[in-house]
Amino acid sequence: MTIALPNLPYDKKALEPHISSRTLDFHHGKHHNAYVTNLNKLIEETDLANKSLEDIIKETVNDADRAGIFNNAAQVWNHTFYWQSMKPNGGGLPSGDIAEKINADFGSHEDFISQFKNAALTQFGSGWAWLVLKNNKLEIIKTANADTPIAHGIKPLVTVDVWEHAYYLDYQNARGDYLDSFFKHLINWEFVNSNLV
Numbered sequence: 001m002t003i004a005l006p007n008l009p010y011d012k013k014a015l016e017p018h019i020s021s022r023t024l025d026f027h028h029g030k031h032h033n034a035y036v037t038n039l040n041k042l043i044e045e046t047d048l049a050n051k052s053l054e055d056i057i058k059e060t061v062n063d064a065d066r067a068g069i070f071n072n073a074a075q076v077w078n079h080t081f082y083w084q085s086m087k088p089n090g091g092g093l094p095s096g097d098i099a100e101k102i103n104a105d106f107g108s109h110e111d112f113i114s115q116f117k118n119a120a121l122t123q124f125g126s127g128w129a130w131l132v133l134k135n136n137k138l139e140i141i142k143t144a145n146a147d148t149p150i151a152h153g154i155k156p157l158v159t160v161d162v163w164e165h166a167y168y169l170d171y172q173n174a175r176g177d178y179l180d181s182f183f184k185h186l187i188n189w190e191f192v193n194s195n196l197v
């Protein structure tokens with residue numbers, strides 16, 4: 001079994017002007033694709049070769065000898081989850097269960113956005129910011145480099161990639177502007193709701 005690069009769930013131009021087709025060309029076509037290629041090379045003819053991506057991640061987390069496998073596997077998974085976290089004409093206020101739960105667990109939508117933005121802005125260097133469900137409560141966490149909540153038994157609901165390659169071509173160093181666009185125009189609340197059940 002080979003781990004495959006999933007297609008983007010929308011056209012490469014579909015997120016413009018907030019995320020350009022040039023960014024998606026590099027981010028999906030080069031970065032995500034390279035993680036897939038590297039992972040397949042690293043697991044070839046090992047006991048991980050026939051395992052699912054999730055199992056590879058769970059079996060290699062905190063294993064210093066297999067850090068390369070973990071990093072590439074987790075990055076493959078994180079990117080696939082990130083593409084689904086956005087959609088054309090997304091953003092704005094949520095509806096459904098997630099809207100009620102955000103109000104219950106963060107006080108208000110504004111408080112949720114401000115806490116999420118703060119986590120994403122203070123992730124020093126490369127990493128990810130996440131909304132997760134822990135003990136049936138919403139929480140915001142950040143992870144460094146390739147690390148992923150699913151390696152630690154935590155259920156992710158949505159993520160933002162804060163590696164510079166995610167935003168540099170469109171926003172240069174202005175990570176905060178990229179995050180504002182994510183919440184105003186891109187976040188896919190249907191996907192978040194679908195992860196909540």
Ligand code: MN
Nearest residue numbers: 031161163166
């Ligand atoms: Mn990335």
